Amino acid sequence: MSRNNLSARGLVRRYGGLTAVEDVNMDVPSGQITGLIGPNGAGKSTLFSLLTGVEQPDEGKVLLGQRNITRMSPDARSRRGLVQTFQVPSLFPSLTVADNLLVAAENRRRDYAGDLLGFRARGRTGALQIVDDVLASLQLEDIRESIAGTLPTGALRLVEFARALCARPDVLLLDEPASGLDAAETERFSALVRRIADDGVAILLVDHDVDLVFKVVDRVYAMVGGRVVAEGAPAAVRADPTVQSVYLAQGPLTSKNTGASPAGGPSGGGPPADSPPTGGPPAVAVSSGELR
Ligand SMILES: Nc1ncnc2c1ncn2[C@@H]1O[C@H](COP(=O)(O)OP(=O)(O)OP(=O)(O)O)[C@@H](O)[C@H]1O
Ligand SMILES: [Mg+2]
Numbered sequence: 001m002s003r004n005n006l007s008a009r010g011l012v013r014r015y016g017g018l019t020a021v022e023d024v025n026m027d028v029p030s031g032q033i034t035g036l037i038g039p040n041g042a043g044k045s046t047l048f049s050l051l052t053g054v055e056q057p058d059e060g061k062v063l064l065g066q067r068n069i070t071r072m073s074p075d076a077r078s079r080r081g082l083v084q085t086f087q088v089p090s091l092f093p094s095l096t097v098a099d100n101l102l103v104a105a106e107n108r109r110r111d112y113a114g115d116l117l118g119f120r121a122r123g124r125t126g127a128l129q130i131v132d133d134v135l136a137s138l139q140l141e142d143i144r145e146s147i148a149g150t151l152p153t154g155a156l157r158l159v160e161f162a163r164a165l166c167a168r169p170d171v172l173l174l175d176e177p178a179s180g181l182d183a184a185e186t187e188r189f190s191a192l193v194r195r196i197a198d199d200g201v202a203i204l205l206v207d208h209d210v211d212l213v214f215k216v217v218d219r220v221y222a223m224v225g226g227r228v229v230a231e232g233a234p235a236a237v238r239a240d241p242t243v244q245s246v247y248l249a250q251g252p253l254t255s256k257n258t259g260a261s262p263a264g265g266p267s268g269g270g271p272p273a274d275s276p277p278t279g280g281p282p283a284v285a286v287s288s289g290e291l292r
Contacts (some may be wrong), residue, residue, distance in 0.1 A: 003030045003081070003171075003201065003202065004030070004064050004065035004067075004080075004081060004170040004171065004202070005027065005029045005030055005063075005064075005065060005171070005199050005202055006028040006051065006062070006063070006064055006171040006202055006204070007025075007026065007027045007028065007030060007062075008024055008026040008027075008047075008050070008051065008061070008063075008068060009025055009059045009060055009061050009062075009063070010023055010024075010025065010059060010060035010061070010270055011023070011024045011025075011026075011050050011057045011059070011060035011061075011119070012024075012057055012058045012059035012060055013043075013046050013047075013050055013055060013057050013058055014058050019088070019224050019226050020045045020046040020226050021046050021047050021050060021057070021189075022042045022043075022225075022226040023059075023060075023227070024043075024047055024060070024223075024226075025228070026126075026210040026221055026226055026228070027266065028171060028201045028202045028203070028204045029202055030127075030170070030200050030201065030204070030217065031197055031198065031200050031201070032197060032202065032203070032218040032219065032220050033193060033194065033197045033203045033205055033215070033216055033217045033218050034202070034203065034205070034217060034220070034221070035108075035204075035205050035206075035207075035209050035213040035216075035219070035221065036041050036048075036204060036205070036206045036213075036218035036220070036221050036223065037206075037207075037213050037220060037221070037222050037223070038222055038223035038224055039224065039246055039247070039273060041225075042138075042223040042224050042225065042226070043223050043226040043227075044130060044206050044223055045175070045206075046226075047223070048084075048173060048175055049162075050062065050206075051082075051208070052071055052074050052077065052082070052084050052173060053069070053072055053074040053076075053077050054074055056070075056071070056231070057070065064077070064081070064082055064170070064171065066172075067080075067220055068081070070187065070254045073164075078107075078167060079107065080170075081167075081168070081169055081170035081171060082163070082169070082170065082171045083161075083167045083169035083171070083172055083173070084172070084174075084175065085160050085161060085164045085165045085172070085173070085174050085175060085177055086160065086175060087175045087179065089148075089156045089157060089159065089160035089163075089175040090160065090163075091148040091149075091159060091160060091163065092148060092175040093147070093148050093149030094147065094148075094149060095147070095148055095149065096144070096145050096146060097135075097140065097144055097145070097146050097148055097151075097159050097162075097194055098130070098135070098144045098145060099125060100148050100159065100163055101106055101130075101134060101135070101159075101162055101163055101166045102127055102128065102131050103132050104163045104164070104166040105127035105128075105166040105167070105168075105169045106127045107131040107167065108160070111286055122246050127166075130166055130168070131166055131202065131204065134162050134165045135162065137165075138158060138161070138162050139190060140155075140158060140162060140163075149271055151215035152182070152247060153180040153181070154181055154182065154185040156251070156278070157177060157178070157180065157181060157185075157189070158185075158189070158192075160177075161174075161177065161189070161280075165196065165282075166265050170201065170202065170204070171197065171201070171202040171204070172201050172203045172204070172208075173203075173204045173208075173264050174193070174203065174204065174205045174206065175206050175207065176206065176207050176208060177189065177193075177207065178190075178209055178212055179207070179208070179209075185260050186209075190212065190215065190216045191276065193205065193216060194216060197218075202273055213234075214234040214237075214238055215234075218233075219232060219234075220232070220233075220234050220237045221235060221237075222237050222240065222242075222243045222246075224242065229243065230243050232241060247255070249289065268288060269272040
């Protein structure tokens, strides 16, 4: 089954006098991991919200395959295969892991494509099969019956990822998916994301951990002050003079000094709690220091 790409054309989002997203074009193709980086206040979360439908653009459009989904609600997008994970996992804390996943599996394309795929006919049994397949493929069988609210951060993030997979996405939007994970968990997570992309899913990864982004993505977009200032292969974007300047202003381009904020709230739901209202590009100051 061919899957839909996600694309954005000429997106603009203004908050009063501030343009948080300015004429952004982006392509998130099937089978690839696309990264989005940028310093605090660059517009990453705002762009993410425009893609998920939490926010509406003032100008421009969002396309899922050929279909214009710009005015579609987040729920409608998700039933059509545009699925997101949240910075703070969006699980029902009092339900078991399996029941959380079942909700996602049962919601998938309930309203239209379920019939085409014979999914509705399979009903709960089909949904349970999806849950079991996803749990097995992520090696999460051990916590199948655990109450979600009792899980540690690392496990919660994997369950949040599993929840998104149970919705069988064409496009998966990952917001800070590795925040709170230790090195081993991040490694495991990166391998999983790659596997999902290899299955043909289009993945957009937004993360403060630029080392992670550069390591796992096929292409990357760098935003500063609402604009895309560089895009392309990770090595090329990493070497881009503007990207260098922005990160060198904060020290060498590593995960330790890119403003990672584990206490941040979920992106895409109103004003971000984790970003000071900067309103413009950060000061560009080139200091000594090499990219790793
Ligand atoms: N709801 C809002 N109302 C007013 N201004 C907003 C709102 N959301 C974001 N902004 C402003 O838009 C700009 C872009 O913010 P955004 O949160 O998209 O950046 P970001 O790249 O996600 O930053 P961070 O890395 O800190 O999460 C900032 O100047 C921010 O203060
Ligand atoms: Mg943000």
